[in-house]
Amino acid sequence: xxxxxxxxxxxxxxxxxxxxxxxxxxxxxxxxxxxxxxxxxxxxxxxxxxxxxxxxxxxxxxxxxxxxxxxxxxxxxxxxxxxxxxxxxxxxxxxxxxxxxxxxxxxxxxxxxxxxxxxxxxxxxxxxxxxxxxxxxxxxxxxxxxxxxxxxxxxxxxxxxxxxxxxxxxxxxxxxxxxxxxxxxxxxxxxxxxxxxxxxxxxxxxxxxxxxxxxxxxxxxxxxxxxxxxxxxxxxxxxxxxxxxxxxxxxxxxxxxxxxxxxxxxxxxxxxxxxxxxxxxxxxxxxxxxxxxxxxxxxxxxxxxxxxxxxxxxxxxxxxxxxxxxxxxxxxxxxxxxxxxxxxxxxxxxxxxxxxxxxxxxxxxxxxxxxxxxxxxxxxxxxxxxxxxxxxxxxx
Amino acid sequence: xxxxxxxxxxxxxxxxxxxxxxxxxxxxxxxxxxxxxxxxxxxxxxxxxxxxxxxxxxxxxxxxxxxxxxxxxxxxxxxxxxxxxxxxxxxxxxxxxxxxxxxxxxxxxxxxxxxxxxxxxxxxxxxxxxxxxxxxxxxxxxxxxxxxxxxxxxxxxxxxxxxxxxxxxxxxxxxxxxxxxxxxxxxxxxxxxxxxxxxxxxxxxxxxxxxxxxxxxxxxxxxxxxxxxxxxxxxxxxxxxxxxxxxxxxxxxxxxxxxxxxxxxxxxxxxxxxxxxxxxxxxxxxxxxxxxxxxxxxxxxxxxxxxxxxxxxxxxxxxxxxxxxxxxxxxxxxxxxxxxxxxxxxxxxxxxxxxxxxxxxxxxxxxxxxxxxxxxxxxxxxxxxxxxxxxxxxxx
Numbered sequence: 203x204x205x206x207x208x209x210x211x212x213x214x215x216x217x218x219x220x221x222x223x224x225x226x227x228x229x230x231x232x233x234x235x236x237x238x239x240x241x242x243x244x245x246x247x248x249x250x251x252x253x254x255x256x257x258x259x260x261x262x263x264x265x266x267x268x269x270x271x272x273x274x275x276x277x278x279x280x281x282x283x284x285x286x287x288x289x290x291x292x293x294x295x296x297x298x299x300x301x302x303x304x305x306x307x308x309x310x311x312x313x314x315x316x317x318x319x320x321x322x323x324x325x326x327x328x329x330x331x332x333x334x335x336x337x338x339x340x341x342x343x344x345x346x347x348x349x350x351x352x353x354x355x356x357x358x359x360x361x362x363x364x365x366x367x368x369x370x371x372x373x374x375x376x377x378x379x380x381x382x383x384x385x386x387x388x389x390x391x392x393x394x395x396x397x398x399x400x401x402x403x404x405x406x407x408x409x410x411x412x413x414x415x416x417x418x419x420x421x422x423x424x425x426x427x428x429x430x431x432x433x434x435x436x437x438x439x440x441x442x443x444x445x446x447x448x449x450x451x452x453x454x455x456x457x458x459x460x461x462x463x464x465x466x467x468x469x470x471x472x473x474x475x476x477x478x479x480x481x482x483x484x485x486x487x488x489x490x491x492x493x494x495x496x497x498x499x500x501x502x503x504x505x506x507x508x509x510x511x512x513x514x515x516x517x518x519x520x521x522x523x524x525x526x527x528x529x530x531x532x533x534x535x536x537x538x539x540x541x542x543x544x545x546x547x548x549x550x551x552x553x554x555x556x557x558x559x560x561x562x563x564x565x566x567x568x569x570x571x572x573x574x575x576x577x578x579x580x581x582x583x584x585x586x587x588x589x590x591x592x593x594x595x596x597x598x
Numbered sequence: 599x600x601x602x603x604x605x606x607x608x609x610x611x612x613x614x615x616x617x618x619x620x621x622x623x624x625x626x627x628x629x630x631x632x633x634x635x636x637x638x639x640x641x642x643x644x645x646x647x648x649x650x651x652x653x654x655x656x657x658x659x660x661x662x663x664x665x666x667x668x669x670x671x672x673x674x675x676x677x678x679x680x681x682x683x684x685x686x687x688x689x690x691x692x693x694x695x696x697x698x699x700x701x702x703x704x705x706x707x708x709x710x711x712x713x714x715x716x717x718x719x720x721x722x723x724x725x726x727x728x729x730x731x732x733x734x735x736x737x738x739x740x741x742x743x744x745x746x747x748x749x750x751x752x753x754x755x756x757x758x759x760x761x762x763x764x765x766x767x768x769x770x771x772x773x774x775x776x777x778x779x780x781x782x783x784x785x786x787x788x789x790x791x792x793x794x795x796x797x798x799x800x801x802x803x804x805x806x807x808x809x810x811x812x813x814x815x816x817x818x819x820x821x822x823x824x825x826x827x828x829x830x831x832x833x834x835x836x837x838x839x840x841x842x843x844x845x846x847x848x849x850x851x852x853x854x855x856x857x858x859x860x861x862x863x864x865x866x867x868x869x870x871x872x873x874x875x876x877x878x879x880x881x882x883x884x885x886x887x888x889x890x891x892x893x894x895x896x897x898x899x900x901x902x903x904x905x906x907x908x909x910x911x912x913x914x915x916x917x918x919x920x921x922x923x924x925x926x927x928x929x930x931x932x933x934x935x936x937x938x939x940x941x942x943x944x945x946x947x948x949x950x951x952x953x954x955x956x957x958x959x960x961x962x963x964x965x966x967x968x969x970x971x972x973x974x975x976x977x978x979x980x981x982x983x984x985x986x987x988x989x990x991x992x993x994x
Contacts, residue, residue, distance in 0.1 A: 269907040511665040
């Protein structure tokens with residue numbers, strides 16, 4: 203039997219979604235869950251044409267004591283998931299928040315007098331394992347939950363919680379195992395911000411990104427220094443998400459392992475508001491045809507009200523909608539990408555750039571692939587001529 | 599006009615109360631306030647014959663973001679105060695928890711990425727001032743609220759939150775001012791654990807104890823080393839609360855300033871369970887006639903369920919009731935003291951012991967009055983013969 207031709211139609215459809223940031227009271231809204239407010243937000247999200255959102259429970263609200271899992275708080279999470287189903291939306295649940303927009307939510311049984319590293323302390327790990335297994339089991343009872351992630355950028359909990367690379371490896375592997383055994387076949391994911399790829403001393407390494415769980419996730423933020431290379435609409439800035447995708451493709455042993463662009467956003471002042479819509483289009487249009495791509499989940503659904511204090515300035519304006527539910531220009535661009543991506547043919551990657559270092563095997567030399575490195579510049583130049591794979595050196 | 603004779607009847611009646619520890623889910627019960635459970639607990643408390651309890655809201659639940667005071671969480675606090683009124687109980691509200699039984703509740707806007715000392719950081723102090731004023735104004739709307747304390751043993755938040763003595767002085771003074779201006783004439787208090795009296799390097803000093811707010815509060819815990827001097831029922835152990843009261847009397851410039859024994863408890867293993875009832879009687883009976891005493895508030899109303907993990911072992915069994923609402927022998931002893939104290943004549947302090955140091959003026963030499971010091975031993979010996987005041991050296 204002849205192989206089917208590779209066409210846009212034969213691929214698993216690309217998933218599109220948003221990271222759900224409640225429009226009122228941010229994630230503190232979990233403390234007084236108002237499902238009518240949630241439904242109003244989800245109506246906005248559905249209007250974009252997306253199929254899913256990422257949902258972020260707050261760990262200390264669900265497990266305020268190591269021995270106490272609040273059934274009411276888990277019921278709240280399920281209520282939002284059920285509301286999502288009313289709008290035809292699937293949900294990916296991140297368990298361990300953990301870190302959100304510069305704030306760390308860590309229960310009191312792991313701070314000050316009970317200070318212990320969430321990554322290495324046996325008591326901490328026992329509590330987290332209990333939490334992760336129970337919450338996974340609860341949420342995967344719902345048909346519209348398609349994925350479970352350990353937690354949002356768990357590497358942001360370091361260095362407040364010390365860990366060495368080997369301990370991180372064990373921590374991630376243990377949690378993937380626990381979650382997988384409870385997840386009823388749903389996707390199991392791990393996420394880290396991009397110091398895992400670029401920062402030589404960072405104990406979270408590319409190894410886990412490209413091997414833990416069922417696919418690789420990448421989070422692209424051009425405030426990591428990339429926007430300083432060539433400005434808000436320069437080629438390095440606009441291709442940064444794709445660069446991370448290609449790094450994840452190159453680093454995976456499994457050639458069929460997919461990559462989920464789980465976070466990408468348009469941060470001020472790196473990208474001024476007047477360029478936001480163009481940033482969205484010119485970042486996403488070149489990568490949605492990438493056959494390695496599983497999906498794109500935009501950060502975030504809604505802005506943060508300025509009555510909430512102490513956020514980094516850029517966090518307030520990342521929404522595709524403002525706090526009054528008005529769609530922003532970036533939101534319109536994103537919806538247009540979602541609409542047109544369905545008919546886009548898969549890309550051919552006819553070019554490849556050889557990388558001088560394999561950051562998976564040699565994380566101490568990660569700086570050689572960071573934005574601004576010679577290699578990064580070479581990839582950006584090649585990408586200008588067309589989709590470009592990355593090839594790491596073979597094992598020596 | 600002749601002075602009235604000093605009799606038991608002419609004094610303001612001694613207040614008795616308990617520190618309210620919810621019997622179910624400890625203070626995490628704020629997250630799912632169940633007023634029927636609260637009323638069941640308050641019925642226990644009322645059964646002791648006491649007139650009040652101390653109430654401990656959780657700061658991060660009321661102010662999860664510096665700009666967000668949750669009206670629903672404040673309404674919960676008021677609901678418990680109103681339930682107290684149904685049982686004829688008055689309430690003293692501690693604002694800044696802050697620290698409870700080894701756990702620190704500090705909002706995320708002051709931890710890790712937003713780490714700042716609650717005592718010195720201007721942003722932190724602005725947020726705390728806002729919180730303290732608003733919560734004081736809310737709770738003193740209720741007639742049965744008779745006192746507001748800055749927070750439970752706020753010095754337990756050090757050293758996680760650095761502070762020098764002068765900064766502590768300013769912090770306490772500012773909060774007393776803010777609370778007083780919102781408190782509609784209710785008592786305003788400050789509390790610290792006894793390192794403030796005994797530990798030479800501790801930045802929280804006796805000065806604030808004997809001058810801040812409307813009276814002095816002392817918290818007596820014999821696990822501070824006192825019980826090792828002469829065992830669970832030895833004279834140093836049984837008189838430790840009274841010793842702290844006398845230190846506070848001696849240190850106050852105002853000779854009429856009262857002292858509130860705001861916490862005293864019977865901790866295992868320092869005092870084995872079979873001696874708990876006797877510890878209560880023999881600690882309190884000698885001091886309830888002290889004319890300087892404002893009141894006695896026992897720690898605590900209820901035990902902690904062992905399904906809740908990570909507490910220091912002694913914290914589980916400090917209740918006068920167990921988690922199933924059964925009164926314990928210590929509870930019966932306490933109720934008997936409450937009943938009999940009403941008719942007890944005020945003590946005459948015919949003895950005085952001179953102290954070699956004034957810890958208010960000379961906090962660097964506080965070790966000279968700590969349990970086990972020569973001075974402490976001299977006071978304990980004198981107290982065996984009758985109530986004994988302490989005299990600090992005159993200013994030199």
